[in-house]
Amino acid sequence: MTQTINTTCPYCGTGCGVTATVDGERISVAGDADHPANFGRLCVKGSALDQVMGLEGRLLHPRVNGRRTNWDEALDLVAQKFRDSIAAHGPDSVAFYVSGQLLTEDYYVANKLMKGFIGSANIDTNSRLCMSSSVAGHKRAFGSDTVPGCYEDLEQADLIVLTGSNLAWCHPILFQRIARAREQRGGRPLVVNIDPRRTATSEIADLHLQLAPGSDVALFLGLLDALRRARKADKTFVKRHTEGLSDALAEARQWTLARVAETTGLPPHDLRRFYDLVIAHDKCVTVYSQGVNQSSAGADKVNAILNTHLYAGRIGKPGCGPFSVTGQPNAMGGREVGGLANMLAAHMDLDNAAHRALVGDFWNAPAPLPDKPGLKAVDLFKAAHDGRIKALWIMATNPVDSLPDADFVRDALKKCPFVVASDVVEKTDTNAHAHVLLPALAWGEKDGTVTNSERRISRQRPLRAAPGEARADWRIICDVAARMGFRDAFAYKHPSEIFAEHARLSGAKNGGARDFDISAHAEISAAQYDRLAPFQWPAPAGEAPDDQPKRFFADGKFFTPGRKARFIVTSFRAPAATPDAQHPFVLNTGRLRDQWHTMTRTGDAEKLAQHIAEPFAELNPLDAARLGVEAAGLVRLGNARGEVLLRAQISERQRQGSIFVPIHWTDQFAANARVAALIAPVVDPVSGQPESKAATVAAQAVAPAxxxxxxxxxxxxxxxxxxxxxxxxxxxxxxxxxxxxxxxxxxxxxxxxxxxxxxxxxxxxxxxxxxxxxxxxxxxxxxxxxxxxxxxxxxxxxxxxxxxxxxxxxxxxxxGQPPRDARDPGRKICVCLNVGVNTILDAIRDKSLISVEQISDATGAGTGCGSCRPEIERLLHNAAQAATV
Incomplete structure (x- = not known):
């Protein structure tokens, strides 16, 4: 029997709906035409989800010290080791390191077990690495971790400022929504792209600002002062609904155009044009992501952006506002349940005694909840290294490859007396050091909810039965909790019961005092949960369901004690490490279009390796010439922490003095490409987020035999x-x-x-x-x-x-070459339609094509998911330039 099941994509925070057709063992996927995040479109990774459901390499049975065992032995051992450590060394001797790959229900019970029943706040998440600076910035300015806007704002804006966000590759569906709006609205919204690299996103930009790495605060301080000088303050909004403006403006006044230009390395005329564009367009959205967050000044970068929107009153209204887009499918859900070491469930605060009491009473916790933050990601692994953490449970993530100072993290796991890993893949660089491996469900088997970047909660539904002995993460956590003596508090039989409890807690003593409220679903049944349609929060009890976009702060009411937004003074600080004679290059790391995190999922999809099949270091041509690095040659990057050996990719799109390396390759897929090993464990003092885009390295040409x-x-x-x-x-x-x-x-x-x-x-x-x-x-x-x-x-x-x-x-x-009557299609640009670069270039030349639409008509490229359209635009531009030479 053929079934059609609506679920949600497990990749970026866009939260696209997926319609899966299940016919026996065969599964095919397409975009869900009714889902308000994507309206039927999927990017290349989402469209290849059917290729990542194979069982080759899956962890299907519990293992203890490499030996297959049964669930009872494995769970008994985990519970015993955690109990023994707590008894001997206290609750802070144990820790959980979790992930934005978990569903909200998994996250909720993990947080409840650690903070409510073990009695420690030592639970942190890999989302610390991608968006915790946004959390910190939101809380400082708004009093809550609130993303104010909606995806519709991207289409309704007259100007979009994309900063630190390669949206075309990292959030392709949002990028396509912007591109479509520009086609329909005659070039609106205008787009400014701020990035040290020219990326695929730059192809849509009316202005690209290739600023010096880490200089964002200076740029936005200059913008705040430009808004002041242009008298763009919304005086009524600022007076009634904000505080702290005078100090913020005093700092901004010091940032003249000349000083900003000197600090950012941007030409004054480009700066002036940028500031004039923002001044002229009240309907302005600033979209930011990892390039802003992953910094030792990440929280200040966020607040520098928020200050400009508060000053001009550009928040809470259609087509305007600051917009943090998250990197993982459930980074937002993790924030909602308190998955970070310094947060409580339901957006409550760990440092608020009333909130601790409310949550503790609601959970019927055996002791008061911890009153101090737990160890954040980087510090958590330092504690494992120096012996303070005796038992560590890692869930759905691969820190040996993703955390900064990755070799130190590997050593920490070797030293930790007891390491548990819940995972779907058996062989990862992290799992190699786990004493116990617990087989978890993968996408297509999970049953629960996720929240996307616009606060929309959607269901992930199972497409097939659990393979082998794999279990849901929430079930594994609850089974351990029961063995630790907390059976009654974790006696859930279905994820709907966890979701209902989560919803009830969100409404407890709320009444509008807190932003997160989904208590409309507090009594949801299993049947209702199964039918749950995507919805955007807040959704408080007693409020009629409303499909209209929900924005925060249009009424000027924030969640600070005085209900006013706060301007935060943001003083410019350079990145922690600056280039010197020994390490003259800034190392920037990031994502590619067709791969995801450490490739434990996408590495299995042959379709996703056709675009870029190996790790690389992207250098500016002048830097490559000075080093003697040739195109397609090898280059070694190194510093005191380690080194990597990569293919050289030489491009004028790279800023001189900077090198870009993708984050995805691990020891499972390459000899020596774990770029996180070169990243210093320097963190933002407010958010604890590591600085992953400003390491300094030496570069050396390598001459293989x-x-x-x-x-x-x-x-x-x-x-x-x-x-x-x-x-x-x-x-x-x-x-x-x-x-x-x-x-x-x-x-x-x-x-x-x-x-x-x-x-x-x-x-x-x-x-x-x-x-x-x-x-x-x-x-x-x-x-x-x-x-x-x-x-x-x-x-x-x-x-x-x-x-x-x-x-x-x-x-x-x-x-190694096609016969004379055939043509090498070249590297695949459009993997959906299997169209290579040579096929596109031949069509441009032979048919005198001048637009992406004409190329699509001639070759099919760009008519699938559309993720390749920026690269096709670049090929067209290069061909036009070559024709004029």
Whole structure:
């Protein structure tokens, strides 16, 4: 029987609705046309969700010290170790490190167990790494962690300022909503893109400000003063509904145009144009993300932005306001339940005695709730390293690859007496150091809720039964809680019961005193929960359901003690580390279009490896020339913490003196690309968020003795090369390789990659050129191909991958190039429609195409999810420039 099930995407914080069609074992996905976040559109990652549901590599059974066991033994051991540690060393000797990948129900019970029943606030989340500076900024200004606006504001604005946000790649559906609005409204909203790199997002921008890394506060201090000089204050709003303006303006007055230009490195005429645009457009939205948050001054950057909106009264109204977009599918849900070490459930405050008493009484907690914040992410792992944390439970995250100073984190896990990991994948760089592994449900198996960046709560629904012995995270937590003596407080039988309790707590003694209130769902039944449609909070009890967009602060009522918003003085501070002779480059890290976090999910999707298949370091051409780094060569980046070895990507879009490296590659997918190992554990003093975009590094050109490219049916268990990066490809795996010493026997090396000994090898050798290539076959099936050269290998990779996937791959594969009557499609730009860069460039040249729409009509590129359209725009621009030379 075919079923259609509406669920929610598990990637970014956009929170797109997904319609899954389940026909037996077969599952296909499409955008949910009725979901108000995406109205039927999905990005490339969302459209490939059916490819990440395989069971290869899944953790399907509990394991203790590497040995398969049963649930009772594993849970008994976890409960015993936590009880023993608490008895011997107190509740602060244990900790949970959780994740924005958890559902709200999972998050809720984890927070309840740690803060309410264990009696410690030592629960923090990987969301600390992406949006805690926004939380801190919101609370300082508004008295609450409130995102004021809605997605509709992006379409209704006349000006959008995108700062520290590569929206085109990191939140593609929101980017497409903006692009569509511009098409329909004759170029409105205008877009300003503020980023040290020219990214795909820059393609839509009317103005790109390539500011110096970390100089955002100076830029927005200058904007506040420009608004003052232009007399753009909303005097009535400021007088009635805010406080602290005079001190904030006194700081801003010091930031003349000349001083801002000197600090940011921006030309004064670009600054003047930016300030004039903001002054001229009251309907202005400022969208910000990791480029603002991931900073040792992240909270001040947020408040510098908020100050400009408060001053001009541009908040709480259609088409205007500050807008923090979150990186994870349930970062917002984690904030709602108090998943951060310094928060309480239902947006209540840990440092508020009345709130602690309210939550403690509601939970019937055995002792008063902790009255001090727990250890935030970076400090939590320092405590594990120095012995203060004796038992640590990691849920749905991979800190050995994602936290700063990642090698230190790995050492901390080695030293910690007891480490538990709940995960869906067995082999991760973190799980290698866990004493107990607990198999959790993956997307498509989970049942619960998530909250997106506009405060909209949606359901994730199961598409299939749990595989193996995997269990829901909330169930695992409750089973441990019961064994620790708290059975009655965690006796939930269904996630709807947890959601209902969460809703009741949100309304307890609220009456509008707190922003978060979903008490309209306090009595929700399992059947109602199953049918729950996406809704935006607040949704207090007794209020009639309303599908209209909900904005905060239109009435000027905030959640500070005096109900007034606060201007925060933000003094400019440079990043903690500044380039010097030993480490002259600023290292910027971030996400790619088609990958997600540490690739535990997206690494399984062959479709998602076609765009970018290996890690890289993006350098400015002048920096590359000075270092002697050649395109497609290798570059080593390093500092006192470690080093990485990466493919060089040379681009004028990179700011001189800066290097960009994606965050996704781990020891599971590359030889040495864990870029977080180079990031210092420097944090914002207010938010505790690490500074992940301003490390300093040295860069060195590396001259390998050989380069190679390989295709294999099986994933090699071990690769003996200084540089390698592997990725899924149709029919197997593709591998980029390089070595620092000559290969003793290329044929033996190739066979080790193919994972077969008994096969027929067709080989070509050129001893003089130092080249070797071979194709391995057995019983008529191609098992692998290997191409070796002393320089980056000239293989038509996209064509070779397609030929390798064919049922009978041709011996032409040995040549590494298509036959004369065929064309290499080139690197895939549009993976939805399988359109490569060469196909697009050929169409532009042969048909004299001048628009993305014409390219889409001619090739199909950009007609799927649309995530590739900015890159197509760039190809079109480059082709036009080349034609005029």
């Amino acid at each position: 050989w380069f190679a490219f390989a295709l294999t049916r099986e994933k090699p268990a071990h690769i003996d090369a200084a540089y390698w990066a592997l990725a899924r490809t149709p029919g197997g795996w593709r591998i980029e390789l390089a070595g620092l010493a000559p290969l003793a026997d290329p044929e033996v090396f190739a066979r080790s990659l193919f994972c077969v000994g008994d096969c027929e090898l067709t080989a070509l050798r050129d001893e003089r050129a130092g080249a070797f290539r071979c194709v391995a076959a057995k019983d008529g099936e191609i098992l692998g191909a290997f191409y070796l050269a002393p320089e980056p290998v000239a293989v038509a990779r996209a064509w070779a991958c397609e030929a390798f996937a064919a049922p009978s791959a041709p011996l032409a594969l040995l040549a």
